[in-house]
Amino acid sequence: MRSVKTHETFHVLQQARAGTDTAGGRLQSSPPISRMRTSPRGIARSLAATVGATLVLTLVIAGVAGIFRVSPADLPTAIERALDRRTDGMRAIEYGQKLVAASPDDPRALVTLASAYQIRVRETADPSLYSKADALLQRALTLAPSDADVAMGLGSLANSRHDFASGLEWGRRAVQAAPSRAAAWGVMTDALVELGRYDEAVAAAQRMVDLRPDLASLSRVSYLRELHGDIDGAIEAMRRAVTAGAPVGEATAWSQVQLGHLLFAKGDLDGALAEYDGANHRIDGYVYAGAGQARVKAARGDLAGAAALYESAAAALPLPEFVIALGDTYARMGDRTRADQQFALVRAMNALFAANGVRTDVDLALFDADHLTDVDGALRAARAEYAVRQSVHVADTLAWAEYRAGLQDDALHHSGEALRLGSQDPLMLYRAGVIAADGGDTGRARSLLTRSAELNARFSLLFADDLASRLAVLGAR
Numbered sequence: 001m002r003s004v005k006t007h008e009t010f011h012v013l014q015q016a017r018a019g020t021d022t023a024g025g026r027l028q029s030s031p032p033i034s035r036m037r038t039s040p041r042g043i044a045r046s047l048a049a050t051v052g053a054t055l056v057l058t059l060v061i062a063g064v065a066g067i068f069r070v071s072p073a074d075l076p077t078a079i080e081r082a083l084d085r086r087t088d089g090m091r092a093i094e095y096g097q098k099l100v101a102a103s104p105d106d107p108r109a110l111v112t113l114a115s116a117y118q119i120r121v122r123e124t125a126d127p128s129l130y131s132k133a134d135a136l137l138q139r140a141l142t143l144a145p146s147d148a149d150v151a152m153g154l155g156s157l158a159n160s161r162h163d164f165a166s167g168l169e170w171g172r173r174a175v176q177a178a179p180s181r182a183a184a185w186g187v188m189t190d191a192l193v194e195l196g197r198y199d200e201a202v203a204a205a206q207r208m209v210d211l212r213p214d215l216a217s218l219s220r221v222s223y224l225r226e227l228h229g230d231i232d233g234a235i236e237a238m239r240r241a242v243t244a245g246a247p248v249g250e251a252t253a254w255s256q257v258q259l260g261h262l263l264f265a266k267g268d269l270d271g272a273l274a275e276y277d278g279a280n281h282r283i284d285g286y287v288y289a290g291a292g293q294a295r296v297k298a299a300r301g302d303l304a305g306a307a308a309l310y311e312s313a314a315a316a317l318p319l320p321e322f323v324i325a326l327g328d329t330y331a332r333m334g335d336r337t338r339a340d341q342q343f344a345l346v347r348a349m350n351a352l353f354a355a356n357g358v359r360t361d362v363d364l365a366l367f368d369a370d371h372l373t374d375v376d377g378a379l380r381a382a383r384a385e386y387a388v389r390q391s392v393h394v395a396d397t398l399a400w401a402e403y404r405a406g407l408q409d410d411a412l413h414h415s416g417e418a419l420r421l422g423s424q425d426p427l428m429l430y431r432a433g434v435i436a437a438d439g440g441d442t443g444r445a446r447s448l449l450t451r452s453a454e455l456n457a458r459f460s461l462l463f464a465d466d467l468a469s470r471l472a473v474l475g476a477r
Contacts, residue, residue: 010213010218010237012202012205012209012224013228013230013233014225014230014233087250088249088250088251089116089119089123092116092119093117095116096109096115096117099112099113100113107147107149107150108140108149110136110137111136111137111150111153113133113136114132114136114140114153115153118156119250121160122250123250123317125317125318125319127353127355127356128356130160130161130358131356131357133153134357137154146177147177148173151170152170152171152174152183154170155171155173155191156187158170158191159190161359162358162360164191165195165388167190168191168195170187171184171187171190171191172188174187180211181211182212182216185204185211189204189205193391194389194391195389195390195391196390196394198228205220213244214244215245215255222237225237226262226425227392227421228423229421229422229424231424238255238259241255249282250283253286253288254288256275256276256278256279256282256289257276257279257286257292260272260273260275260276261292263275264292264296265455265456266455267456269300272295273293273296276296279292285316287316288313290309290316291310291321291322291325294306294308294313294325294329298325299456299458299459300458303332306329307330307333311326314326314342320350320360323342323343323345324342324343327342327343327346328461329461330342331461343373347364361381361384362382362394365377365381366397366401368381369382369400375401375404375405376405379402379407392417393418395414395415396418396428396431398414399411399412399415399417399418399435403415403431403434403438408439411435411439412435415431415432416432418432426453426455426460427459429448429449429452430448432448433445433446433447433449449470449474453471
Protein backbone atom coordinates (compact mmCIF):
# COMPACT_ATOMS: atom_id res chain seq x y z
CA MET A 1 0.00 0.00 0.00
CA ARG A 2 1.36 3.37 -1.00
CA SER A 3 1.34 6.64 0.90
CA VAL A 4 0.07 9.79 -0.71
CA LYS A 5 3.17 11.79 -1.60
CA THR A 6 2.13 15.32 -0.80
CA HIS A 7 3.11 18.24 1.35
CA GLU A 8 -0.40 19.02 2.56
CA THR A 9 -1.86 18.37 5.97
CA PHE A 10 -4.99 16.35 5.43
CA HIS A 11 -7.43 17.46 8.11
CA VAL A 12 -10.00 14.84 9.06
CA LEU A 13 -12.86 17.34 9.24
CA GLN A 14 -13.13 20.25 6.84
CA GLN A 15 -16.23 21.72 8.46
CA ALA A 16 -17.23 23.25 11.76
CA ARG A 17 -19.47 20.88 13.67
CA ALA A 18 -21.26 23.75 15.41
CA GLY A 19 -23.01 24.48 12.11
CA THR A 20 -25.39 21.51 12.27
CA ASP A 21 -29.04 22.54 12.12
CA THR A 22 -31.88 20.82 13.93
CA ALA A 23 -33.27 19.37 10.71
CA GLY A 24 -30.08 17.49 9.95
CA GLY A 25 -28.90 20.08 7.45
CA ARG A 26 -25.43 20.62 6.12
CA LEU A 27 -22.56 21.74 8.30
CA GLN A 28 -20.99 25.13 7.72
CA SER A 29 -17.64 25.13 5.96
CA SER A 30 -14.44 25.96 7.79
CA PRO A 31 -10.99 26.75 6.34
CA PRO A 32 -9.76 24.47 3.55
CA ILE A 33 -7.04 21.85 3.79
CA SER A 34 -3.68 23.40 4.65
CA ARG A 35 -0.09 22.40 3.93
CA MET A 36 1.15 19.03 5.23
CA ARG A 37 4.33 17.32 6.45
CA THR A 38 5.53 14.31 4.51
CA SER A 39 4.89 11.21 6.62
CA PRO A 40 7.76 8.83 7.55
CA ARG A 41 7.93 5.56 5.64
CA GLY A 42 7.39 2.38 7.60
CA ILE A 43 9.00 -0.95 6.85
CA ALA A 44 6.83 -2.77 4.32
CA ARG A 45 5.29 -6.02 5.58
CA SER A 46 3.98 -8.05 2.65
CA LEU A 47 1.50 -10.84 3.33
CA ALA A 48 1.53 -12.00 -0.28
CA ALA A 49 3.92 -14.74 -1.41
CA THR A 50 6.19 -13.69 -4.27
CA VAL A 51 5.63 -15.31 -7.66
CA GLY A 52 8.57 -15.38 -10.11
CA ALA A 53 7.59 -13.07 -12.93
CA THR A 54 10.49 -13.45 -15.36
CA LEU A 55 8.01 -12.59 -18.08
CA VAL A 56 8.57 -8.96 -17.16
CA LEU A 57 11.94 -9.00 -18.88
CA THR A 58 10.42 -9.99 -22.22
CA LEU A 59 7.67 -7.37 -22.36
CA VAL A 60 7.72 -3.80 -23.59
CA ILE A 61 7.03 -1.71 -20.50
CA ALA A 62 4.72 0.81 -22.14
CA GLY A 63 2.66 -1.87 -23.83
CA VAL A 64 2.18 -3.86 -20.64
CA ALA A 65 1.24 -0.72 -18.71
CA GLY A 66 -1.50 -0.14 -21.24
CA ILE A 67 -2.80 -3.69 -20.89
CA PHE A 68 -2.93 -3.60 -17.10
CA ARG A 69 -3.81 0.11 -16.85
CA VAL A 70 -1.09 0.70 -14.28
CA SER A 71 2.08 2.77 -14.13
CA PRO A 72 5.45 1.11 -14.84
CA ALA A 73 6.27 1.29 -11.12
CA ASP A 74 3.32 -0.99 -10.40
CA LEU A 75 3.98 -3.52 -13.17
CA PRO A 76 5.61 -6.28 -11.08
CA THR A 77 2.57 -6.52 -8.82
CA ALA A 78 0.13 -6.32 -11.73
CA ILE A 79 1.86 -9.07 -13.68
CA GLU A 80 2.15 -11.22 -10.57
CA ARG A 81 -1.60 -10.92 -10.00
CA ALA A 82 -2.30 -11.76 -13.65
CA LEU A 83 -0.25 -14.95 -13.39
CA ASP A 84 -1.57 -15.93 -9.97
CA ARG A 85 -5.39 -15.94 -9.94
CA ARG A 86 -5.69 -16.59 -6.23
CA THR A 87 -7.33 -13.95 -4.06
CA ASP A 88 -5.45 -11.75 -1.60
CA GLY A 89 -6.80 -13.86 1.24
CA MET A 90 -5.67 -17.12 -0.32
CA ARG A 91 -2.15 -15.82 -0.87
CA ALA A 92 -2.02 -14.33 2.61
CA ILE A 93 -3.13 -17.59 4.26
CA GLU A 94 -0.55 -19.64 2.37
CA TYR A 95 2.18 -17.18 3.34
CA GLY A 96 1.08 -17.14 6.99
CA GLN A 97 0.88 -20.92 7.15
CA LYS A 98 4.45 -21.18 5.88
CA LEU A 99 5.63 -18.77 8.56
CA VAL A 100 3.85 -20.65 11.33
CA ALA A 101 5.11 -24.02 10.07
CA ALA A 102 8.69 -22.69 10.14
CA SER A 103 8.35 -20.92 13.51
CA PRO A 104 5.30 -22.19 15.43
CA ASP A 105 6.18 -20.16 18.53
CA ASP A 106 6.82 -16.88 16.73
CA PRO A 107 4.04 -14.47 17.78
CA ARG A 108 4.51 -12.37 14.63
CA ALA A 109 3.96 -15.44 12.45
CA LEU A 110 0.82 -16.27 14.41
CA VAL A 111 -0.47 -12.71 14.00
CA THR A 112 0.28 -12.81 10.26
CA LEU A 113 -1.79 -15.95 9.78
CA ALA A 114 -4.59 -14.61 12.00
CA SER A 115 -4.71 -11.43 9.92
CA ALA A 116 -4.84 -13.52 6.76
CA TYR A 117 -7.89 -15.36 8.04
CA GLN A 118 -9.61 -12.02 8.64
CA ILE A 119 -8.84 -10.94 5.07
CA ARG A 120 -10.35 -14.19 3.85
CA VAL A 121 -13.59 -13.57 5.77
CA ARG A 122 -14.33 -10.61 3.51
CA GLU A 123 -13.84 -12.86 0.50
CA THR A 124 -15.93 -15.80 1.73
CA ALA A 125 -18.30 -14.52 4.47
CA ASP A 126 -17.20 -17.55 6.51
CA PRO A 127 -17.32 -16.43 10.17
CA SER A 128 -15.63 -19.64 11.36
CA LEU A 129 -12.38 -18.05 10.18
CA TYR A 130 -12.76 -15.54 13.02
CA SER A 131 -12.58 -18.43 15.47
CA LYS A 132 -9.38 -19.67 13.81
CA ALA A 133 -7.88 -16.19 14.00
CA ASP A 134 -8.88 -15.92 17.65
CA ALA A 135 -7.11 -19.17 18.56
CA LEU A 136 -3.91 -17.99 16.88
CA LEU A 137 -4.02 -14.59 18.54
CA GLN A 138 -4.59 -16.08 21.98
CA ARG A 139 -1.47 -18.21 21.46
CA ALA A 140 0.46 -15.13 20.38
CA LEU A 141 -0.77 -13.21 23.41
CA THR A 142 0.56 -15.92 25.73
CA LEU A 143 3.95 -15.75 24.01
CA ALA A 144 4.18 -11.95 23.76
CA PRO A 145 1.67 -10.20 26.04
CA SER A 146 3.08 -6.72 25.39
CA ASP A 147 3.63 -6.95 21.64
CA ALA A 148 2.03 -4.19 19.54
CA ASP A 149 1.24 -6.48 16.60
CA VAL A 150 -0.57 -8.92 18.89
CA ALA A 151 -2.61 -6.06 20.38
CA MET A 152 -3.46 -4.75 16.91
CA GLY A 153 -4.49 -8.22 15.79
CA LEU A 154 -6.76 -8.68 18.79
CA GLY A 155 -8.20 -5.19 18.38
CA SER A 156 -8.93 -5.70 14.71
CA LEU A 157 -10.61 -9.03 15.45
CA ALA A 158 -12.71 -7.53 18.24
CA ASN A 159 -13.85 -4.73 15.94
CA SER A 160 -14.69 -7.24 13.20
CA ARG A 161 -16.86 -9.09 15.71
CA HIS A 162 -18.51 -5.79 16.74
CA ASP A 163 -17.05 -5.98 20.25
CA PHE A 164 -15.93 -2.37 20.07
CA ALA A 165 -15.24 -1.90 23.78
CA SER A 166 -12.62 -4.65 23.58
CA GLY A 167 -11.40 -3.25 20.28
CA LEU A 168 -10.78 0.10 21.94
CA GLU A 169 -8.89 -1.48 24.84
CA TRP A 170 -6.61 -3.44 22.49
CA GLY A 171 -6.18 -0.37 20.31
CA ARG A 172 -5.01 1.63 23.31
CA ARG A 173 -2.53 -1.08 24.21
CA ALA A 174 -1.22 -1.09 20.65
CA VAL A 175 -0.80 2.69 20.67
CA GLN A 176 1.01 2.55 24.01
CA ALA A 177 3.39 -0.10 22.68
CA ALA A 178 3.93 1.53 19.27
CA PRO A 179 2.68 5.14 19.14
CA SER A 180 4.31 5.75 15.75
CA ARG A 181 2.46 2.88 14.05
CA ALA A 182 -0.45 4.24 12.01
CA ALA A 183 -2.27 0.89 12.09
CA ALA A 184 -2.52 1.04 15.88
CA TRP A 185 -4.33 4.36 15.63
CA GLY A 186 -6.58 2.81 13.00
CA VAL A 187 -7.77 0.15 15.44
CA MET A 188 -8.58 2.88 17.96
CA THR A 189 -10.34 5.01 15.36
CA ASP A 190 -12.63 2.18 14.28
CA ALA A 191 -13.63 1.34 17.85
CA LEU A 192 -14.21 4.97 18.85
CA VAL A 193 -16.39 5.63 15.79
CA GLU A 194 -18.63 2.65 16.49
CA LEU A 195 -18.87 3.53 20.17
CA GLY A 196 -20.12 6.99 19.20
CA ARG A 197 -17.12 8.82 20.67
CA TYR A 198 -16.62 10.98 17.63
CA ASP A 199 -14.34 13.74 18.96
CA GLU A 200 -11.86 11.10 20.12
CA ALA A 201 -12.26 9.23 16.84
CA VAL A 202 -11.42 12.36 14.85
CA ALA A 203 -8.31 12.93 16.97
CA ALA A 204 -7.17 9.32 16.52
CA ALA A 205 -7.80 9.43 12.76
CA GLN A 206 -5.91 12.72 12.52
CA ARG A 207 -2.93 11.12 14.22
CA MET A 208 -3.16 8.16 11.84
CA VAL A 209 -3.29 10.23 8.66
CA ASP A 210 -0.46 12.46 9.94
CA LEU A 211 1.71 9.38 10.42
CA ARG A 212 0.84 7.76 7.09
CA PRO A 213 -1.62 9.25 4.59
CA ASP A 214 -2.41 6.03 2.72
CA LEU A 215 -5.48 4.02 1.75
CA ALA A 216 -6.12 2.82 5.31
CA SER A 217 -6.03 6.27 6.91
CA LEU A 218 -7.69 8.20 4.08
CA SER A 219 -10.62 5.79 3.88
CA ARG A 220 -11.21 6.37 7.60
CA VAL A 221 -11.08 10.12 7.04
CA SER A 222 -13.70 9.65 4.34
CA TYR A 223 -16.03 7.77 6.68
CA LEU A 224 -15.73 10.37 9.42
CA ARG A 225 -16.51 13.13 6.95
CA GLU A 226 -19.51 11.17 5.71
CA LEU A 227 -20.80 10.76 9.27
CA HIS A 228 -20.48 14.52 9.77
CA GLY A 229 -22.52 15.28 6.65
CA ASP A 230 -19.61 16.32 4.44
CA ILE A 231 -20.34 14.07 1.46
CA ASP A 232 -18.17 16.02 -0.98
CA GLY A 233 -15.27 15.92 1.46
CA ALA A 234 -15.83 12.20 1.97
CA ILE A 235 -15.71 11.68 -1.80
CA GLU A 236 -12.49 13.67 -2.04
CA ALA A 237 -10.83 11.62 0.71
CA MET A 238 -11.98 8.31 -0.76
CA ARG A 239 -10.68 9.27 -4.20
CA ARG A 240 -7.31 9.89 -2.61
CA ALA A 241 -7.54 6.56 -0.79
CA VAL A 242 -8.16 4.74 -4.07
CA THR A 243 -5.24 6.54 -5.69
CA ALA A 244 -2.99 5.54 -2.79
CA GLY A 245 -3.92 1.85 -2.98
CA ALA A 246 -2.32 -0.95 -4.96
CA PRO A 247 -3.74 -0.87 -8.50
CA VAL A 248 -5.20 -4.37 -8.43
CA GLY A 249 -5.54 -4.97 -4.70
CA GLU A 250 -8.77 -6.01 -3.02
CA ALA A 251 -8.50 -3.15 -0.54
CA THR A 252 -8.38 -0.68 -3.43
CA ALA A 253 -11.35 -2.30 -5.12
CA TRP A 254 -13.24 -2.22 -1.81
CA SER A 255 -12.47 1.50 -1.40
CA GLN A 256 -13.61 2.20 -4.95
CA VAL A 257 -16.93 0.50 -4.18
CA GLN A 258 -17.28 2.73 -1.10
CA LEU A 259 -16.63 5.71 -3.36
CA GLY A 260 -19.46 4.47 -5.55
CA HIS A 261 -21.74 4.29 -2.50
CA LEU A 262 -20.95 7.92 -1.64
CA LEU A 263 -21.79 9.05 -5.16
CA PHE A 264 -24.99 6.99 -5.05
CA ALA A 265 -25.99 8.68 -1.77
CA LYS A 266 -25.94 12.08 -3.45
CA GLY A 267 -27.83 10.83 -6.50
CA ASP A 268 -24.94 10.61 -8.97
CA LEU A 269 -25.92 7.24 -10.43
CA ASP A 270 -23.64 7.56 -13.46
CA GLY A 271 -20.67 8.37 -11.25
CA ALA A 272 -21.51 5.54 -8.86
CA LEU A 273 -21.78 3.05 -11.71
CA ALA A 274 -18.43 4.17 -13.10
CA GLU A 275 -16.75 3.44 -9.78
CA TYR A 276 -18.44 0.05 -9.43
CA ASP A 277 -17.32 -0.80 -12.97
CA GLY A 278 -13.80 0.39 -12.12
CA ALA A 279 -13.65 -1.86 -9.05
CA ASN A 280 -14.85 -4.76 -11.16
CA HIS A 281 -12.05 -4.05 -13.61
CA ARG A 282 -9.46 -4.18 -10.82
CA ILE A 283 -10.75 -7.57 -9.68
CA ASP A 284 -12.73 -9.46 -12.29
CA GLY A 285 -16.09 -10.54 -10.91
CA TYR A 286 -15.64 -8.51 -7.70
CA VAL A 287 -18.73 -9.32 -5.69
CA TYR A 288 -19.12 -5.99 -3.92
CA ALA A 289 -18.88 -4.19 -7.27
CA GLY A 290 -21.57 -6.44 -8.73
CA ALA A 291 -23.87 -5.62 -5.82
CA GLY A 292 -23.21 -1.92 -6.42
CA GLN A 293 -24.14 -2.31 -10.07
CA ALA A 294 -27.34 -4.04 -8.93
CA ARG A 295 -28.10 -1.09 -6.68
CA VAL A 296 -27.94 1.31 -9.62
CA LYS A 297 -30.11 -0.93 -11.79
CA ALA A 298 -32.72 -1.11 -9.03
CA ALA A 299 -32.72 2.68 -8.64
CA ARG A 300 -33.27 3.01 -12.39
CA GLY A 301 -36.16 0.58 -12.35
CA ASP A 302 -34.43 -2.40 -13.95
CA LEU A 303 -35.59 -4.89 -11.32
CA ALA A 304 -34.86 -8.00 -13.38
CA GLY A 305 -31.31 -6.82 -14.03
CA ALA A 306 -30.85 -5.94 -10.37
CA ALA A 307 -32.18 -9.32 -9.24
CA ALA A 308 -29.78 -11.17 -11.55
CA LEU A 309 -26.79 -9.29 -10.17
CA TYR A 310 -27.91 -9.67 -6.54
CA GLU A 311 -28.43 -13.40 -7.15
CA SER A 312 -24.84 -13.70 -8.36
CA ALA A 313 -23.53 -11.68 -5.43
CA ALA A 314 -25.46 -13.67 -2.82
CA ALA A 315 -24.41 -16.98 -4.39
CA ALA A 316 -20.73 -16.00 -4.46
CA LEU A 317 -20.65 -14.28 -1.07
CA PRO A 318 -23.65 -15.01 1.18
CA LEU A 319 -23.75 -11.81 3.22
CA PRO A 320 -26.97 -10.58 4.84
CA GLU A 321 -26.74 -7.24 3.02
CA PHE A 322 -26.85 -8.98 -0.37
CA VAL A 323 -29.58 -11.40 0.64
CA ILE A 324 -31.76 -8.62 2.08
CA ALA A 325 -31.33 -6.56 -1.10
CA LEU A 326 -32.25 -9.58 -3.20
CA GLY A 327 -35.32 -10.22 -1.05
CA ASP A 328 -36.42 -6.59 -1.36
CA THR A 329 -35.99 -6.80 -5.13
CA TYR A 330 -38.11 -9.95 -5.33
CA ALA A 331 -40.76 -8.31 -3.17
CA ARG A 332 -40.80 -5.26 -5.44
CA MET A 333 -41.24 -7.60 -8.42
CA GLY A 334 -44.25 -9.17 -6.69
CA ASP A 335 -42.56 -12.50 -5.96
CA ARG A 336 -43.39 -12.77 -2.26
CA THR A 337 -42.43 -16.45 -2.02
CA ARG A 338 -38.84 -15.93 -3.10
CA ALA A 339 -38.61 -12.75 -1.04
CA ASP A 340 -39.63 -14.62 2.11
CA GLN A 341 -37.10 -17.35 1.34
CA GLN A 342 -34.33 -14.76 1.29
CA PHE A 343 -35.54 -13.14 4.50
CA ALA A 344 -35.56 -16.53 6.26
CA LEU A 345 -31.98 -17.03 5.09
CA VAL A 346 -30.97 -13.75 6.74
CA ARG A 347 -31.85 -15.17 10.16
CA ALA A 348 -29.84 -18.33 9.50
CA MET A 349 -26.84 -16.24 8.49
CA ASN A 350 -27.05 -14.08 11.58
CA ALA A 351 -27.20 -17.19 13.75
CA LEU A 352 -24.01 -18.47 12.10
CA PHE A 353 -22.20 -15.20 12.70
CA ALA A 354 -23.37 -15.11 16.31
CA ALA A 355 -22.10 -18.66 16.85
CA ASN A 356 -18.63 -17.43 15.87
CA GLY A 357 -18.58 -14.49 18.25
CA VAL A 358 -19.95 -11.75 15.98
CA ARG A 359 -22.49 -9.37 17.52
CA THR A 360 -25.25 -9.03 14.93
CA ASP A 361 -28.26 -8.13 17.07
CA VAL A 362 -28.47 -4.49 16.04
CA ASP A 363 -28.22 -5.38 12.34
CA LEU A 364 -31.04 -7.87 12.68
CA ALA A 365 -33.01 -5.30 14.67
CA LEU A 366 -32.92 -2.85 11.76
CA PHE A 367 -33.96 -5.59 9.36
CA ASP A 368 -36.90 -6.53 11.60
CA ALA A 369 -37.96 -2.91 12.05
CA ASP A 370 -37.72 -2.20 8.33
CA HIS A 371 -39.75 -5.27 7.37
CA LEU A 372 -42.11 -5.32 10.39
CA THR A 373 -41.21 -8.95 11.08
CA ASP A 374 -40.40 -8.84 14.80
CA VAL A 375 -40.83 -5.31 16.11
CA ASP A 376 -40.72 -6.27 19.79
CA GLY A 377 -37.51 -8.22 19.24
CA ALA A 378 -36.04 -5.35 17.27
CA LEU A 379 -36.84 -2.94 20.08
CA ARG A 380 -35.22 -5.16 22.72
CA ALA A 381 -32.09 -5.67 20.63
CA ALA A 382 -31.74 -1.98 19.76
CA ARG A 383 -32.14 -0.93 23.39
CA ALA A 384 -29.54 -3.47 24.50
CA GLU A 385 -27.04 -2.24 21.91
CA TYR A 386 -27.72 1.41 22.72
CA ALA A 387 -26.87 0.69 26.35
CA VAL A 388 -23.41 -0.37 25.16
CA ARG A 389 -22.70 2.21 22.48
CA GLN A 390 -24.42 5.42 21.42
CA SER A 391 -23.32 5.78 17.80
CA VAL A 392 -25.55 7.66 15.37
CA HIS A 393 -26.39 4.43 13.55
CA VAL A 394 -27.43 2.63 16.72
CA ALA A 395 -29.52 5.68 17.70
CA ASP A 396 -31.10 5.60 14.22
CA THR A 397 -31.95 1.91 14.59
CA LEU A 398 -33.38 2.44 18.07
CA ALA A 399 -35.48 5.41 16.90
CA TRP A 400 -36.89 3.38 14.02
CA ALA A 401 -37.67 0.38 16.25
CA GLU A 402 -39.39 2.70 18.75
CA TYR A 403 -41.39 4.33 15.97
CA ARG A 404 -42.49 0.95 14.62
CA ALA A 405 -43.48 -0.04 18.17
CA GLY A 406 -45.61 3.09 18.58
CA LEU A 407 -43.28 4.85 21.05
CA GLN A 408 -43.43 8.22 19.33
CA ASP A 409 -41.79 10.42 21.99
CA ASP A 410 -38.85 8.05 22.43
CA ALA A 411 -38.48 7.79 18.67
CA LEU A 412 -38.36 11.58 18.31
CA HIS A 413 -35.66 11.83 20.97
CA HIS A 414 -33.38 9.17 19.50
CA SER A 415 -34.03 10.36 15.95
CA GLY A 416 -32.58 13.70 16.97
CA GLU A 417 -29.54 11.91 18.39
CA ALA A 418 -29.10 10.01 15.14
CA LEU A 419 -28.76 13.28 13.21
CA ARG A 420 -26.60 15.07 15.73
CA LEU A 421 -23.55 15.07 13.44
CA GLY A 422 -25.49 16.43 10.46
CA SER A 423 -25.78 13.21 8.45
CA GLN A 424 -26.66 13.50 4.76
CA ASP A 425 -27.58 9.83 4.41
CA PRO A 426 -30.91 9.88 2.50
CA LEU A 427 -32.17 6.80 4.34
CA MET A 428 -31.46 8.26 7.78
CA LEU A 429 -33.06 11.54 6.72
CA TYR A 430 -36.11 9.65 5.47
CA ARG A 431 -36.56 7.76 8.76
CA ALA A 432 -36.20 10.96 10.77
CA GLY A 433 -38.67 12.71 8.47
CA VAL A 434 -41.27 9.95 8.88
CA ILE A 435 -40.89 10.06 12.65
CA ALA A 436 -41.24 13.86 12.64
CA ALA A 437 -44.29 13.74 10.35
CA ASP A 438 -46.14 11.22 12.46
CA GLY A 439 -45.15 13.20 15.54
CA GLY A 440 -46.90 16.28 14.17
CA ASP A 441 -43.80 18.37 13.34
CA THR A 442 -44.74 19.10 9.74
CA GLY A 443 -42.04 21.70 9.13
CA ARG A 444 -39.22 19.45 10.25
CA ALA A 445 -40.70 16.52 8.35
CA ARG A 446 -40.91 18.55 5.14
CA SER A 447 -37.30 19.72 5.53
CA LEU A 448 -35.91 16.24 6.19
CA LEU A 449 -37.91 14.44 3.54
CA THR A 450 -37.19 17.09 0.93
CA ARG A 451 -33.48 16.84 1.65
CA SER A 452 -33.64 13.05 1.34
CA ALA A 453 -35.32 13.37 -2.07
CA GLU A 454 -32.87 16.06 -3.21
CA LEU A 455 -29.98 13.71 -2.49
CA ASN A 456 -31.44 10.57 -4.09
CA ALA A 457 -35.18 10.09 -4.46
CA ARG A 458 -34.64 6.41 -5.38
CA PHE A 459 -32.41 5.69 -2.39
CA SER A 460 -34.33 2.56 -1.34
CA LEU A 461 -36.52 -0.03 -3.01
CA LEU A 462 -38.35 -0.41 0.27
CA PHE A 463 -39.15 3.24 1.01
CA ALA A 464 -38.77 5.35 -2.14
CA ASP A 465 -42.48 5.23 -2.99
CA ASP A 466 -43.45 6.18 0.56
CA LEU A 467 -41.06 9.13 0.40
CA ALA A 468 -42.74 10.38 -2.78
CA SER A 469 -46.22 9.93 -1.27
CA ARG A 470 -45.34 11.78 1.91
CA LEU A 471 -43.79 14.68 0.01
CA ALA A 472 -46.94 14.94 -2.10
CA VAL A 473 -49.07 15.12 1.06
CA LEU A 474 -46.75 17.74 2.55
CA GLY A 475 -46.82 19.76 -0.64
CA ALA A 476 -43.03 19.63 -0.92
CA ARG A 477 -40.87 19.09 -3.98
